Amino acid sequence: MSIRPLLAIAIAGLASGLVLYLRDRVGPRDLVSPVASVVLFALVASMAPRVLSGGTYELVLFEVLPGVDFAFRVDALGMVFATISSLLWIFASIYTIGYMHSLGEHAQTRFYICFAASLAAAIGGAFAANLFTLVIFYEVLSLVTYPLVYHHEDNEAWDGSRKYLVYLMGASKSALLAAIALTYHLAGTLDFVPGGLLAGVEAAPVLLTVVYFCYLFGFAKAALMPLHAWLPAAMVAPTPVSALLHAVAVVKMGVFCVLRVVFDVFGTGLMDALGLAIATAYLASFTILTASIYALTRDDLKARLAYSTVSQLSYIILGAVLFSPVAMVGGIIHIAAHAFSKITLFFCAGSIYCATGKRKISEMGGIGRQLPWTMAAFFVGSLGMIGVPPAGGFVSKWYLAWGSVEGGQFVFLVVLLVSSILNAAYFLPVSYIAFFGKEAEGESRVREIPLVTVPLVATGILSLLMGIFPGYFITLAEEVVR
Known part of the structure; x- marks a missing residue:
């Protein structure tokens, strides 16, 4: 058991709260994200040696249902996602200050709050130990990035942000929840298992195929066609948001979730057989x-x-x-x-x-x-x-x-x-x-x-x-x- 995964999430989350607290002091407010990003990256880097040698960090907070915990595990795949997210947040936070001030953008406090919260959600997803925890942070990421896409508050921003929310929340509310419910019914747990959580489950191939495609299209952030239209539409957002969406958090969360399904839910053997x-x-x-x-x-x-x-x-x-x-x-x-x-x-x-x-x-x-x-x-x-x-x-x-x-x-x-x-x-x-x-x-x-x-x-x-x-x-x- 280790508290480090939770601390990593808490750093970005606390940064979001501190920005709100310092909303009337522009200089200190702007410094919160760069400082927090450096601390977060240092913490993530401190976990790298054990993970590189095949170890993990684990933390179970509480049980939700039998076989379903709200829990974290830092493994090699999660470390890939967490490393790029925490490292690139350093440069994104500095860039954002220059960009927002040079254009005199409005609602900067709201922007910085949501920006930091999105990194907390990304890190939470990277370190999720099971499907339940992963989906919680997946949904949180959709919600906290919505105000960033809608930032300019004009008709174009409304159209783009509406499509963003419909695709990401609509897909996950239907296909994704169905997939998780069926997985729990078949396996009795939602924990990630190397080689595949469903690999040893006796179930009709048609049912397993339906579950897989529910996951594939439910994790719409991966932007597979035809569930890609939200991504170009989100370009109405300020450029730092576009960089966040495309390089650091949102789309990477999508493909990361798909990789979790391939490697740890279905496994290569079952995928190939079906x-x-x-x-x-x-x-x-x-x-x-x-x-x-x-x-x-x-x-x-x-x-x-x-x-x-x-x-x-x-x-x-x-x-x-x-x-x-x-x-x-x-x-x-x-x-x-x-x-x-x-x-x-x-x-x-x-x-x-x-x-x-x-x-x-x-x-x-x-x-x-x-x-x-x-x-x-x-x-x-x-x-x-x-x-x-x-x-x-x-x-x-x-x-x-x-x-x-x-x-x-x-x-x-x-x-x-x-x-x-x-x-x-x-x-x-x-x-x-x-x-x-x-x-x-x-x-x-x-x-x-x-x-x-x-x-x-x-x-x-x-x-x-x-x-x-x-x-x-x-x-x-x-x-x-x-």
């Missing part, structure tokens, strides 16, 4: 390619990044269901590779908007000469998404491609190669236009904002460092699939 693995692989492949084509047609930079996220999330799911150990490692480490690169790209989109007010790629001719650090970081983040060495995305895509070959699944190798070409087709023109495009006549010169620029440069460097030194995440991933 034919669920290959069905999921084809669904993920369809999402990868279709979302990439959508991204290619979008002129709005945040919309292009949004569809890129829809595509990239399915790499993670594809790796998990190929059932080659190498591919599964690739899928897990792509959680981190995507996080570092995508948060950099969204930070850059926000920097461009803060400096120029521009959203459309076609209007960004020559801005790379005025915002060199921003666009250099954007180029680095793009390399990670495409999978060009030495960026982290190369490592995860290499493992995914290797695993496809190892498992004899050459059709998925083709999917990976085609999608990487599409990645290049919709990312590289942005950098080309920025550095070599013609500037519009009569526009005033702009400059980069330090509190906005420094975090995006730092996360760009992190995306490179992960590609050069991927050992930490590879070790955790290998521990998961062992």
Whole structure:
């Protein structure tokens, strides 16, 4: 038993409360999140040595039903999610201060409260020991991020936030609750079990298949098509929220939940026997390619990044269901590779908007000469998404491609190669236009904002460092699939 998992959640939760307490003192209020993020990351890092060596931290708070506890367990898969969430919160909190003040955004206290609460929910989900605890934090995350999506309080924000809530809460209230109820009925418990909670259960294959797809579509944050439309709609939110949604908390919670179902609820053996693995692989492949084509047609930079996220999330799911150990490692480490690169790209989109007010790629001719650090970081983040060495995305895509070959699944190798070409087709023109495009006549010169620029440069460097030194995440991933 260890209180560390609860402390990790409490740090972000207390930060949310402290922001409310200091709402009339702007300076101290703004410092709460950066300080709390550093403390949280230090606590998460302190648990890494034991987890890397195969150990866990466990804490049971109370029993809800026989076989159902409100409990936490820090294991290798949870540590992957918690590490990127706590580390990137440091840079996101600094970036947010610069972004919100430079644009004079309203309701900043509410924004900071919900921002910190969302990290508490993400950490709670990462350290959940069973389906009950996981779903509680999954739902809390949906609720506390809703005000962030609705932040601008205009008609566009209302439409986007309504779709966000309907997709995420509607899906989980129906399909997800049905799946959990059926799982408890079949197994008598909701605890995660290596090899699969349902692996030894005697039940009709049709029933188990229904339960699986209820989970798959119930965890709508994973953005598998056709349950993806909430993600582009949520781009009405301020850019720090977009970065939070796409890189740190919300979508990562979705794919994390799907991985929990694959590895710890069904298990690879049962998935394979029911034919669920290959069905999921084809669904993920369809999402990868279709979302990439959508991204290619979008002129709005945040919309292009949004569809890129829809595509990239399915790499993670594809790796998990190929059932080659190498591919599964690739899928897990792509959680981190995507996080570092995508948060950099969204930070850059926000920097461009803060400096120029521009959203459309076609209007960004020559801005790379005025915002060199921003666009250099954007180029680095793009390399990670495409999978060009030495960026982290190369490592995860290499493992995914290797695993496809190892498992004899050459059709998925083709999917990976085609999608990487599409990645290049919709990312590289942005950098080309920025550095070599013609500037519009009569526009005033702009400059980069330090509190906005420094975090995006730092996360760009992190995306490179992960590609050069991927050992930490590879070790955790290998521990998961062992």
